Amino acid sequence: MYYGFKVGPFARMTYLDGTKTFEEAIATDPKYEQPMMVRASTDFAYSQIEDALAKGHISQSHYDKTVALIPLPTPLAPNISSDDVNNVIVGINNKMEYSIDESTTYLPYTTPFDLSGNHTVKVRVMAVSGVSNSSLDTVLTFTTNPVTPIAPVVTNDDVTNTVTGMTTGMEYKLDSAEYVAYDATTFNGIDFSGEHTLLVRVSAEGINPASADTTLIFTTN
Structure with missing residues (x-):
């Protein structure tokens, strides 16, 4: 791909300055189109790309393609903990999802659920379309709780x-x-x-x- 010395200046002139159109860059070489969008998606802020669309520097099509290339951030693992006595997760909310034991399917969290017994639970912040990826996992371990018998009736x-x-x-x-x-x-x-x-x-x-x-x-x- 063309990541040579012209890609950066062409992207800046097109997106930020508005002094060169995509059509003019493509006329130089059609292979500049994709590298320019990639460069814009990594070098320019989302607000700058939006501004380029608003000012007519780029078309809606180029805007959509550029935004789709922006690498989304991956949030940190959520700050939650296990209450192994009451068998619940502390700190979980409806912006998170979880999987239990060997399941590869994550379920959105809605209400507290019982985690009695031996379980491994992975919890992550859900992805937000166009904004962020799913977060890293926080892994919680639950164990079977001991039960103290009542005093015998003798x-x-x-x-x-x-x-x-x-x-x-x-x-x-x-x-x-x-x-x-x-x-x-x-x-x-x-x-x-x-x-x-x-x-x-x-x-x-x-x-x-x-x-x-x-x-x-x-x-x-």
Whole structure:
């Protein structure tokens, strides 16, 4: 292509000064037309190109072709964050779009949506036709939230020194001892007569922590 010493001056005389028309430049060599529009799209401000059209220095056709060549800016990635407890995106708005996990399709953001579980979300500012490209992505990671079980429903009979409601998946702590996983045979062999404090809770499992304790008190009969 002709990006020689004449392209720049021809573009300036045509767009800015109005002292040379496209027709005159093309008469010199038809191959100057495209390079002149490319030079104008990169060297001149959008307002200068609009002014050239308004003053009749260039035609509507050359204006449209030149504007189409202007490189659009790519905005920075949006300043947003993940709330991994409430499973929502903080700072997202309706000028943004997102894709979830492996999807290559971006959806426009409209209302908050639930991101419970394990997800990777890419968020970007949407492109504006003729103004800007889509922004770079901000990548957010969501993880499965731990669930704390409620304290187990177990009761004791301080007369018969027995405990009702124990099941597999629970653990207990008798007085100053450590927590022990519930086993029916072992547990049924414990003598609760006398002064004792028994703490019972649902055992931790995976990412889920142990529950709060249910406290059972035994006294000397």
